[in-house]
Amino acid sequence: MTITINGHEPGLELIEELKATRDLSDARLKALLSADADIDAPMFAAADQKRREIYGDEVYLRGLIEFTNFCKNDCYYCGIRRSNGKADRYRLSDDEILSCCREGYALGYRTFVLQGGEDPYYTDDRVCDIVSRIHGLYPDCAITLSIGEKAKESYQAFFDAGAARYLLRHETASPEHYARLHPKSMSLANRKRCLYDLKDIGYQVGAGFMVGSPFQTPDDLLADIRFLQDLRPEMIGIGPYLRHAETPFYAFDNGSFPLTLRLLAMLRLMFPYALIPATTALGTIHPQGRELGLKAGANVVMPNLSPVGVRKLYDLYENKICTGEEAGQCRGCLERRVNSAGYRVVSAIGNALKEPAAAGIE
Numbered sequence: 001m002t003i004t005i006n007g008h009e010p011g012l013e014l015i016e017e018l019k020a021t022r023d024l025s026d027a028r029l030k031a032l033l034s035a036d037a038d039i040d041a042p043m044f045a046a047a048d049q050k051r052r053e054i055y056g057d058e059v060y061l062r063g064l065i066e067f068t069n070f071c072k073n074d075c076y077y078c079g080i081r082r083s084n085g086k087a088d089r090y091r092l093s094d095d096e097i098l099s100c101c102r103e104g105y106a107l108g109y110r111t112f113v114l115q116g117g118e119d120p121y122y123t124d125d126r127v128c129d130i131v132s133r134i135h136g137l138y139p140d141c142a143i144t145l146s147i148g149e150k151a152k153e154s155y156q157a158f159f160d161a162g163a164a165r166y167l168l169r170h171e172t173a174s175p176e177h178y179a180r181l182h183p184k185s186m187s188l189a190n191r192k193r194c195l196y197d198l199k200d201i202g203y204q205v206g207a208g209f210m211v212g213s214p215f216q217t218p219d220d221l222l223a224d225i226r227f228l229q230d231l232r233p234e235m236i237g238i239g240p241y242l243r244h245a246e247t248p249f250y251a252f253d254n255g256s257f258p259l260t261l262r263l264l265a266m267l268r269l270m271f272p273y274a275l276i277p278a279t280t281a282l283g284t285i286h287p288q289g290r291e292l293g294l295k296a297g298a299n300v301v302m303p304n305l306s307p308v309g310v311r312k313l314y315d316l317y318e319n320k321i322c323t324g325e326e327a328g329q330c331r332g333c334l335e336r337r338v339n340s341a342g343y344r345v346v347s348a349i350g351n352a353l354k355e356p357a358a359a360g361i362e
């Protein structure tokens with residue numbers, strides 16, 4: 001079969017080159033990004049082969065606890081931004097968070113992800129307190145934080161309290177694009193500083209970006225890929241940008257589902273050892289989004305463990321899925337979905353595997 005990219009580049013050769021060298025020139029990466037849809041089947045097959053080589057058919061679970069939707073930031077794309085006066089704000093108490101963990105543990109989760117807006121109520125002491133309580137109760141579990149930009153000392157304190165992983169998407173690695181998505185009070189330089197600080201402390205770090213966010217260009221996506229190559233995060237989270245009526249971006253269309261899948265496959269080929277989630281946003285934009293994400297190279301799913309009463313309130317974008325189900329139902333539903341895609345959910349802590357060479361030096 002001959003697959004050409006936009007009538008000239010030999011498509012299959014590019015996939016083979018990406019698989020073998022984990023890198024391509026800027027021009028070739030952009031050619032893959034803009035190639036016609038017939039590149040997708042061989043690209044997804046190559047990505048799936050690569051993930052099976054390293055992670056087999058295992059899919060790791062992360063139990064997501066969305067513990068506050070208060071946020072001091074005003075990101076133009078996000079439904080829980082400070083200026084959304086219509087958002088119904090909530091915070092979970094420590095007991096509610098611990099009860100999510102208890103339920104999650106019984107359901108086989110061995111990673112808890114505490115995610116929230118940047119909520120000043122959660123001082124470093126409060127965060128450390130809840131982290132160390134969870135760590136004390138569930139020493140065999142990983143605690144992941146996803147609570148935004150902090151000082152290095154704060155990250156260190158959370159780490160010392162027992163948090164081992166941190167998710168902080170860089171959102172876009174182009175400073176100009178970053179400035180179009182965020183108010184002046186936020187900067188890409190600080191976002192990157194946070195990510196390198198987290199790495200330096202010893203966290204397993206997750207970075208990532210939205211696909212199809214307003215004003216995004218192919219050069220921005222290229223910058224994202226190059227930044228990820230520099231940072232070398234353990235986890236890479238990408239998902240389509242999805243609109244929310246109560247943001248300044250209400251008139252922009254959602255990101256592209258096919259482009260998100262293609263990027264996911266490219267990232268699997270470039271970062272074979274990375275943990276790559278099939279995100280909730282992927283499941284929101286397409287009914288089989290997470291299954292197709294797994295088939296394109298993803299190996300993590302993040303079911304919701306938050307109490308059903310608050311799920312709808314963690315309203316980052318419209319029509320977010322899994323807002324009406326109990327934790328147990330979510331777990332069962334995801335397991336069926338993972339199985340139907342040809343993979344297997346495992347109840348494991350699910351650390352990123354280290355490359356043989358890297359594992360030898362450490």
Ligand code: SAM
Nearest residue numbers: 077078116117118146147148169241242316317
């Ligand atoms: N406050 C933390 C932070 O900044 O990392 C964590 C919470 S934040 C809401 C989690 C992620 O949601 C962001 O990194 C962003 O990529 C994603 N997100 C926010 N609004 C979105 C939208 N409209 N469409 C898709 N993803 C969105």
